[in-house]
Amino acid sequence: MTADPLPVISCRGLTKSYGRHRALSGVDLTVAQGDVFGFLGPNGAGKTTTIRILLDLIRRDSGEVTLLGGDPRRDGVRLRRDIGYLPGELPMTSRRPARELLTFLGRLRGGVDRREIEALAERFGLDLNRPVRGLSKGNKQKVGLVQAFMHRPRLLILDEPTSGLDPLLQQQFLDLVREVRAEGRTVFMSSHVLSEVQDVADQAAIIRAGRIVALEDMDDLRERALRRVTLTFAEPVDAEEFSRLEHVRDASVEGTTLTCTVEGSPDALVKAAASHTVLGLTSEEPDLEELFFTHYNNGRGPAPQEEGSDAGA
Amino acid sequence: MPVRDIFGKFLMDSRRGILGWMIGVGAVTALYSSFWPSMEASGEAMRAFMEQMPRLAESMGWSDLSTAEGYLGSTVFGLLTPILVSIAAIAFGTRAVAGEEEEGALELVLSHPVSRYRVILQRFAALAVFVALLGATIWVVLVALGPALDLGIPVGRLAAAALATALIGFCYGALALAIGAITGRRAYAIGGAAVLAVVGYLGNTFALQQEELEWMRFLSPFYYALDPEPLINGIDAGYTAVLVAIPLALAALGTARFARRDVLV
Known part of the structure; x- marks a missing residue:
């Protein structure tokens, strides 16, 4: 689905080093509007670094980034209005109820419809009255998902969205992603395994050691499966x-x-x-994962959770 | 109280800690000022002691323990509350950026449509409110106990001294916040500010015994706050301006770096 000729996310030659550690060495990515894009790779490959550059939490060393027609470096505040972000790690130490945290985050966006919060919470079976501090990992993840989706953003950037969710909730989440896509909105989500995103993704890319090593149209992949x-x-x-x-x-x-x-x-x-x-x-x-990797490794076998020098992701 | 913004939210989230520090600072102020009547009674003996050991008295910051101004200036305002308020402000300033950054809470806020300037300036504002609350606590306690203890110090002078104390805390809290904003590391923020607070305190007390160390006092907010003797002279405009300028300069430095650097790596 490429209704809009302008890509929602476009990265060209993105590099980033932390001191001597090279986290990204030339990432190229294009995500079309209305697509669900799976961003895959082992831990420390550069997924989170790329995502944080998109949100202007981290500043790139070189390369070009266009996001919703702007540059996150220059137009960060305006762009983030249209983005919903789920961080890979959710710190929730407040003794206040989840509802209060979500209301606060909504106010940072100039207010969010309360019914939207209630509806999402009900969908995920999240009790908004419980203090966030005492929530289980899965329930914290639900709070994170609610805050990412509640303002109906044009672009969702989700870092490991399914981690901590049980299989039933993973399905709930994937249904939500499908609805978002049906509305022409775009989802960019990372995962370390293809199987978590293969049912919903239109495109998938693999990043390893700071470089995109594979890019696949999922329909093509299924066809070859x-x-x-x-x-x-x-x-x-x-x-x-x-x-x-x-x-x-x-x-x-x-x-x-x-x-x-x-x-x-x-x-x-x-x-x-x-x-x-x-x-x-x-x-x-069909085992798409195996196919995906064998295709790009030229028969070197399914890839792995290796890559030695991965520190700051 | 609505959780309207980063500013209000941060204060609300910290309200248990804020209340705890207010109680602690208030209790210490009440406890030590209530020793005054018995101190006054043994005034002669104390004066004699200080005449015998002037250097010890000077290094402990005891000027004149025979008047209420001298006693409060040496104990409550000379040692206890500035140190307590500084510790509280350093803890607050550390958490304001570096603490929340290491926890990951800052990442979530900054992924929203807010600028880094807005976040950090509101955190500085929250620190200012916090030290103001502590200063106000000291003042309220002394104004309330004043008649019973027969302090005989005008309310305005007590306010000047409480303000000076709050500003010492503001300086060190702002230092911790600025170091956190520049480095993103909790340990640097708390360690750097604590070391400089100790240096600042010693610089205005023990270092006075050594002529070659006397320059140290000019680096010390304790000097600018205590040397004008606010309990006797009221607010000193020049030195108060220095105590306000230090946190503002630190805020500017911290903000400039924070707006440019990577968050959480």
């Missing part, structure tokens, strides 16, 4: 009939059971199978 499909028929079938089909590989038949690998769309296979009586069908979820 391999899945094992097993079909059970009422009568024996001929392997030959299926191995000729488009996208179908390694078809083999054992009695009435066909197993094969499908690369991309299973359309041809389904249509061919439909001419027989199908008793059972199983299809394994």
Whole structure:
């Protein structure tokens, strides 16, 4: 979805060093309006540094950044009005209730509709009357998510949004992200694994050692994804009939059971199978993560949580 | 009280600490000033003691313990409350930027549409309110106890002394805040300000015994606050201006650096 020709986020040759440690060595990124962008990489690869530069918490050494048509360095206050940010670490030490913290943060934005806060809190099952200090990690994360979404920003920048959320809440969160996208708003979210964002992301990039090493359109990736499909028929079938089909590989038949690998769309296979009586069908979820990494490592195997010299992320 | 802004919010979040310090400073003021009647009774003995050991008396900052002004000026205003208020202000100033930065709270505030100038200037303003509250506490306690203790010091002079004390605290609190704003490190803020507070205190007391160390007193807010003897002379415009200028200069330095540097790395 690229309704607007101007990208929402554009980074060119972004570098940043902390003393002798080089955190970013030339990051290039483009995020289109209305996209959900997954920003992936191991800890210390430069995800948080990049995000903090976008918010003008950290100042870049060189390179260009355009965010919602402005430069965070010059137009930070104006740009941050349209951004919702979830920090990777949420410090919440106040004895005051969550509602008060959210109201305060809303006032920094010139006021936020209370109903919006209530609605988001209800959605995530967050009790706004409890003091933030005593909240569990998951509940603190909910407070963080509410403050990021409550003013309906044009751009959401979320640093590890799913950390601390149980699977049910992760789904709730992904639903919210889909709604935001449906409204033409943009989501930029980091994670250290693809599986957390693959269901919702339109684009994904991998950063390692301060450099973007992979950029993928998730639909393309899904198209290339391999899945094992097993079909059970009422009568024996001929392997030959299926191995000729488009996208179908390694078809083999054992009695009435066909197993094969499908690369991309299973359309041809389904249509061919439909001419027989199908008793059972199983299809394994493709492992996009493995595909993602093998593609860019030229077969060096799935990548890793390595990278030695990562200090300040 | 509404949590309207960074300023109000920070004060509200700190209100337990603020109240605690007000009680502490008020209690110390009340305790030591209430020794005055018995001190007055043994005035002769004390005067004799001080004549025998003038250097010790000078190094302890005891000028004249036979008058209410001299007694309060040596104890409550010469030692106890300036040190308490300075400790409180250093703790407050440290938390205002460096503490919140290391905790990560500052990151959340700065990711909102607020400028760094606005955040740091409001934190300085909150520090000013805090030391003003402590100064006001000292003043209220002394005004309330004055008649009972027979202090006989005019209300305005007590205010001048309380103001001077608050300004000592403001200087050191602003120093901690500025170091925090420049470095982002809690340890530097608290350590730097505490060391300079000790140097400042000694510079105006023990260093006076050594002629070659006398210059030290010019680096000491204690000197500018205590030397004009506000309990006797009221507010000294020139020295008070110095005590106001120091925090303002520190605020300017801290703000200039804070607006440019990376937050939390």
